Amino acid sequence: MAALTPTASAPPPTPAPPKEVTSAASSVRRRNRPRVWRGAVLALAGIYFVVPLLASFVFTVHTPGQGVSFEAYTGILSADGFADSLLLSLGLAACTIALSLLLAVPALVAVRLGAPRLRPVVEIVCMLPLVVPPIALVSGITTVLRWGPEHLSTTPLYQTFLVVQDESFPLVLVIAYTVLALPFVYRSLDAGLRAVDVPTLVEAARNCGASMPYVILRVVLPNLRSSLAGASFLTLALVLGEYTIAALLGYQPFAVWIVTISGSQAQTSVAVSLLSLLIAWALLMVLSRAGARAGAQAQAPTPAPTALSGKE
Numbered sequence: 074m075a076a077l078t079p080t081a082s083a084p085p086p087t088p089a090p091p092k093e094v095t096s097a098a099s100s101v102r103r104r105n106r107p108r109v110w111r112g113a114v115l116a117l118a119g120i121y122f123v124v125p126l127l128a129s130f131v132f133t134v135h136t137p138g139q140g141v142s143f144e145a146y147t148g149i150l151s152a153d154g155f156a157d158s159l160l161l162s163l164g165l166a167a168c169t170i171a172l173s174l175l176l177a178v179p180a181l182v183a184v185r186l187g188a189p190r191l192r193p194v195v196e197i198v199c200m201l202p203l204v205v206p207p208i209a210l211v212s213g214i215t216t217v218l219r220w221g222p223e224h225l226s227t228t229p230l231y232q233t234f235l236v237v238q239d240e241s242f243p244l245v246l247v248i249a250y251t252v253l254a255l256p257f258v259y260r261s262l263d264a265g266l267r268a269v270d271v272p273t274l275v276e277a278a279r280n281c282g283a284s285m286p287y288v289i290l291r292v293v294l295p296n297l298r299s300s301l302a303g304a305s306f307l308t309l310a311l312v313l314g315e316y317t318i319a320a321l322l323g324y325q326p327f328a329v330w331i332v333t334i335s336g337s338q339a340q341t342s343v344a345v346s347l348l349s350l351l352i353a354w355a356l357l358m359v360l361s362r363a364g365a366r367a368g369a370q371a372q373a374p375t376p377a378p379t380a381l382s383g384k385e
Contacts, residue, residue: 126347126350129343129346129347130347132340132343133145133146133340133343133344133347134146136340144340145340145341145343145344146344146348148341149341149344149345149348152334152338152341152345154325154330154333154334155330155345158325158326158327158329158330159327161242161324161325161326161327162312162313162326162327162328164242165242165243165246165247165250165312165326166250166308166309166312166313168244168247169247169250169251169254169308169312170304170305170308170309172247172248172251173251173254173255173258173304173308174258174301174304174305176251176255177199177255177258177259177262177304178262178289178294178297178301179289180195181195181259181262181263181266182266182271182289182293185266185271185272186271186272186275195259196259196263199255199256199258199259200255200256200259202252202253202255202256203256207253207315207317207318208317208321210249210252210253210318211249211317211318211321211322214245214249214318214322215321215322218234218238218245221234222234222235240324243322243324245322246318246319246322246324246326249318250308250311250312250315250318253311253315253318254304254307254308254311254312257304257307257308257311258304258307258308261300261301261303261304261307262297262300262301262304264300265296265297265299265300265301266297266300269293269296269297271293274288274292274293274296275288275292275293278291278292306356306357309356310353312326313327313328313349313353314328315328316328316329316332320332327349331345331346
């Protein structure tokens, strides 16, 4: 009877999930965690940068007891000294960009082509301004400017010291800003030259009969457009925001003018600073978009040539 009595069969064991599925699920969880932390970090960074900007904007448009007014922004163009200081800074920036590129581009191309062993030496020389404080640099410049007229008053170099200190356009600031901009210009151009096979391009152009100046202007520089634009933008931002050297030498470009009017026109000073910061951010975004678009076009695959049908 016991043998004829049906017994309840145990349910079949559920198969274990394969190792590939478990590993994929764990990898998905690992990917989601960095995304959450990344979003949190970006949110905190955004709050850190946006809150001071909002506070500055509120300070410029709100006056206790008078309400909201945009006079700080509408009166920027008519402010005393605004146009002169801005034009002076833009002129200094243009000359600084031209001088720094004229110094850096031929030197880096020559090192890349003929003397790659000198690259560490050039890098150290270009990075020295990051180590030397601006206050020490301006102290040395002041010492040289005081020493020159006293000892070179009977030589033609005396007029040179007077020209570089002209208040309408101080060339001494161009020289100082060029030294300060060298690290940023070097890093931008060096990254661009690493991404381009300069020796091959130069050799191909030279084999076609092109002269070396033609090769630099028509072959090398077009491949460094994004790097040149980045170096120019960083130099422009440096010149527009530099205060220490210009103030200690007694000149009044844009940054010094902002600090000068901060005592009597505090709202206008903050409004000008806020607008200059937003304009710099907008230029940086445009530059990054242009660089990304140029890089995408450069990396786009060229279509394969179609086979010709028929007899030639």
